Amino acid sequence: MDLGKGAVRSGYRLEHFEVLGSTNDEAAARVASGDPGRLWIVADRQTKGRGRLGRVWVSPPGNLFASLLLIEPCAREKAPQLGFVAGVALADALRNLLGGDPRLTLKWPNDALYDGAKLSGLLLESFAQTTFGCVIGFGVNCADHPDDTPYPATSLKAMGARADRDAVFVALSNSLAGWLDLWSRGDNFPAIRRAWLDVAGGLDAPAKVMRNGNVMEGTFRGIDAHGRMLLESHDGKLVTIEAGDLSFAPPLPVR
Structure with missing residues (x-):
């Protein structure tokens, strides 16, 4: 080693x-x-x-x-x-x-x-x-x-x-x-x-975020200038998330 x-x-x-x-x-x-x-x-x-x-x-x-x-x-x-x-x-x-x-x-x-x-x-x-x-x-x-x-x-x-x-x-x-x-x-x-x-996977893909026992759904739009996740909700609002578990429903797309 x-x-x-x-x-x-x-x-x-x-x-x-x-x-x-x-x-x-x-x-x-x-x-x-x-x-x-x-x-x-x-x-x-x-x-x-x-x-x-x-x-x-x-x-x-x-x-x-x-x-x-x-x-x-x-x-x-x-x-x-x-x-x-x-x-x-x-x-x-x-x-x-x-x-x-x-x-x-x-x-x-x-x-x-x-x-x-x-x-x-x-x-x-x-x-x-x-x-x-x-x-x-x-x-x-x-x-x-x-x-x-x-x-x-x-x-x-x-x-x-x-x-x-x-x-x-x-x-x-x-x-x-x-x-x-x-x-x-x-x-x-x-x-x-x-x-x-x-090198991010799942950009612009449907996503779910588990946070404090709650599930948020939307579209993964990347990260902001501080590294926080950007999730576009179904009503078009862009939500900033500092911590949570991200998952994607369909297979992650190859970029």
Whole structure:
């Protein structure tokens, strides 16, 4: 397991473990210990992996479980933008490994899909202690994927892709280093937004959003200048949504 050469040149570090409870938890502990950041934590297996909204993330060997710790990466109010930077970087890395395959898309806010099936998830967490730390956790289905999920899932192996976990990590570490530089601590989010929309799945498609136990239906119109979802309701009103679970009734269109 190695960092990409571009990530090394940019000053990123790597610590690799056989087993951890959660790579995000390990990275969070480093905030308290005073770690300077730009640290990747990777585990072969997790025993307490989790996704968004506290959901369990199944963590079999052969998949990628990696978290990046960043210390004082931006003004605190701009930290949510990091989820979009990370999503764009992951999509960029995966598409390159898949020969530019347009069936690899992003679903708001940060799931990577292939032909509408979930290939990867992302968990962004922040910690305000003596310093401000952000942790970006990635779970990529490389060798295996769960079959008992409410939303279809897939893996690189099931897709017939030759890229393994190590190749994905090299590509991701290089890609994220570059996109973080372009983002420029939040001063260049418009470039990230454009790149996100270029790989977004389900644009202009019928959509449902689950939020606080309520379901909203309409048409997905992308994201605004702050990364909030834009949903056009059936009566033509454009609704801005900061958090929720997005799903599409028909198959996601290839763009």
